[in-house]
Amino acid sequence: MNTETQISDFNLSSDLLTLPPLPLDRLEKVEAWGMNTAKMGYVYRPTTAEGITEVFAFAKNHGLKVGLRGAGRSYGDASLNGEHVTLDLTRMNRILEWNPKTGVISVEPGTTLRQLWQYIVGDGWWVPVVTGTMYVTLGGMLGMNTHGKNNYCSGPIGDHVLEFDFLLPTGETKTCSREQNSELFYAAISSFGMLGCFTRITLQMKKVYSGLLEVDAYTTQTFGEIIEKFAAQRDKADYLVGWIDCFAKGEKMGRGQVHEARYLKPGEDPNPEQTLRIENQELPDTLFGVLPKSVMWRFIKPVSNNFGMKLLNAAKFFASNTLGNGKTIRQSHAGFAFLLDYVPNWKWVYKPGGLIQYQSFVPEETAEACFTAQMEACHRAGIIPYLGVFKRHREDDFLISHAVKGYSFALDFPVTKRNKVALWKLCREMDRIVLDAGGRFYFAKDSTLTPEVAEAYLGKATLEKLFALKRDCDPDNLLMTDLARRLFGERLC
Ligand SMILES: Cc1cc2nc3c(=O)[nH]c(=O)nc-3n(C[C@H](O)[C@H](O)[C@H](O)COP(=O)(O)OP(=O)(O)OC[C@H]3O[C@@H](n4cnc5c(N)ncnc54)[C@H](O)[C@@H]3O)c2cc1C
Incomplete structure (x- = not known):
């Protein structure tokens, strides 16, 4: 144990590799970003490729699996590896x-x-x-x-x-x-x-020829309308993103706001040297110039319940529909892109149970009916997402693809002791709706998928290809995460 504590910089000697005791000083709690699950594991933070190889050898020697972890920003268990080794790569950042x-x-x-x-x-x-x-x-x-x-x-x-x-x-x-x-x-x-x-x-x-984007904001009243707008603007806009008020029901269901941005052409920004400077991109530290943003989550916490969130969503829609509708502004790249970084630690609003995100990707032909059916299922279950985000996608050539030629709808749900069983059941119901619509899912956001659903959307052929590559690249089946165990178990060996 004492000798093991010296393995701080990963220059493991071959003698140490053969030692049986596990380094208890490496045991750490590793949490999913959504805070709804956490696991204890042996965490290593190498700074070189040689350091990674040594950790692989060490884990193999001890009969442990290795889970790779970046910044741990996947919502669920994608970079957790309970009771095994977590290889945290954040120090390899040159x-x-x-x-x-x-x-x-x-x-x-x-x-x-x-x-x-x-x-x-x-x-x-x-x-x-x-x-x-x-x-x-x-x-x-x-x-x-x-x-x-x-x-x-x-x-x-x-x-x-x-x-x-x-x-x-x-x-x-x-x-x-x-x-x-x-x-x-x-x-x-x-x-x-x-x-x-x-x-x-x-x-x-x-x-880019400027540090700014030209951003248009406008409201839409239904899923049909937001889909129409995205389809009409997709050849003109460089970015499109929608927000949906998930509490709205009946005729108001699907109402929300679209933000559309385009890059400036050479000459459109009179002072690109200025706008491209880091300090003109950085998100502000304070709100209205006075209130430190680091405390903002504490102000949101008291309204993080169904009633408060319903009011907040309605107020946002009202403000967008009256003040913000049809407005054009110039905004920094970082300001437009990293909206979710404006309020540091906003996820703490969801403590103690945390949150999950349910994001589905649905072909354009079936998207409107599918998202409407998902919202109806949420309202029937009485579990309403606090945030809904809408995007447009295209297919890609990578093996494990979440994208379709169509749209995605990302829903943030609070997890509580009281709603957990019903929430997982609701996700099962939405899985069925998405699969029937020819849709797909995304492991970065996932906490609830089952092996059957993963196989249904990825297809047997894709999975066989993944398993074959896994046997070639990782014959000892060293690499593993909790998400991979949950969805593929022994089949990945
Ligand atoms: C607030 C927020 C907003 C987000 N917005 C978006 C979005 O707009 N679009 C989107 O696509 N995603 C989004 N995500 C999800 C996020 O981008 C992904 O989960 C991303 O993978 C996180 O990167 P990470 O460094 O934290 O990786 P981790 O979550 O630590 O790991 C992700 C996966 O990559 C593997 N991995 C990590 N490092 C390596 C490596 N060096 N080699 C091989 N595999 C590795 C891990 O094993 C794991 O499977 C968002 C997440 C949050 C929290």
Whole structure:
């Protein structure tokens, strides 16, 4: 035990690898971002690829599985690995190469989206696909093949990856691109940490001519109308995102607000050097210039119940419909993209039970009926999502894909002791509605899917391909997470 405590920088000697005792000082509680589940496990934070190999060898020696973890921003159990080893990659966060002429950048997997945009923005570049929070890592983004508010026109993050080094649990490193090891390229991106570990990622950034976007906001009254607007604007807008008031029923069901943004063309911004500076992108620390945003969640907490949230949603719709409807503003890239970072730790509002997100992706032909049926099921069950977010998507070429040519609807549900059983039952009912509509799901957001539902939307052939690659890349079946156990169990071996 004492000798084990010296394994702080991962220079494990082969002697130590053969020692049977497990390092109790490495035991930590690892929590899902949605706070509805947490597990104890042995956490290692290597800083080099050699350090990762040593942890793989150590785990194998002790008969343990290894779960890869970036910033732990997946809502559910995707980066948990209870009672086994968690390989936390956040210390591998160096920017390795940057070419401001071509916009090509190479980074380590623990580099966050925040580090990335802050590094490149002053040179007139932006990250082509960003998530609603900037606190994710590039390794985690590739693990899930994340999408942004521009998924319908820019595809997922994988579409902007040029090349990566992929360290297999066997100790072998494969360099993958569309030309080299291409099958692995399209599978490693999206395979939720089951095949190997990204250790170096090279991406193409997007040229921008201003630090600002032109943003239009308008309200819509039904699911049909929001779908119509998205369809009409998709060739004109660079980003589209909708908010839905999930408490609205009957004729008002599906009412919400759309934000549509476009990049400025060269010459449209009189002072791009200014607007591209980091300080003009950063989100403000205070609200109205006085109230520290770090305490904001405490003000929301008292209204985080059905009654309070119904009022808040209705007030937001009313304000959007009267003050904000048809308004055009110029907003920074970061300000538009990272809306969910405005109120730090807002998820604490959902304590103690936490939250889950239920996001379904449905083809355009069936989307309106499917989302209406989902909302009706929520109202019948008396469990209403506090937040609903609407996006447009396109299909992609990666092995484990959540996207469809259609729309997604992401629903944030509070989890309480009282509603948990009924909420999981509601998710089962919504799964059926989504499958009947030809829809898909997304492991980054998932907490409730069953093996049957996962197989139904991914298909047997895709799963067989994943299992075969897993046998090739990870013959000892070292890589595992709680999500993979829940959905695929022994079949992944
Ligand atoms: C507030 C909020 C907003 C979000 N908005 C969006 C959004 O707009 N669009 C979207 O697509 N997602 C969104 N997400 C989900 C989030 O982008 C994904 O869950 C993402 O994978 C999180 O990255 P992470 O670094 O935290 O990875 P983790 O959650 O730690 O891990 C994600 C997966 O990647 C694997 N992994 C991690 N590192 C590596 C590596 N180096 N090599 C191989 N596999 C690895 C893990 O095993 C796990 O399966 C949001 C999440 C939050 C909390």
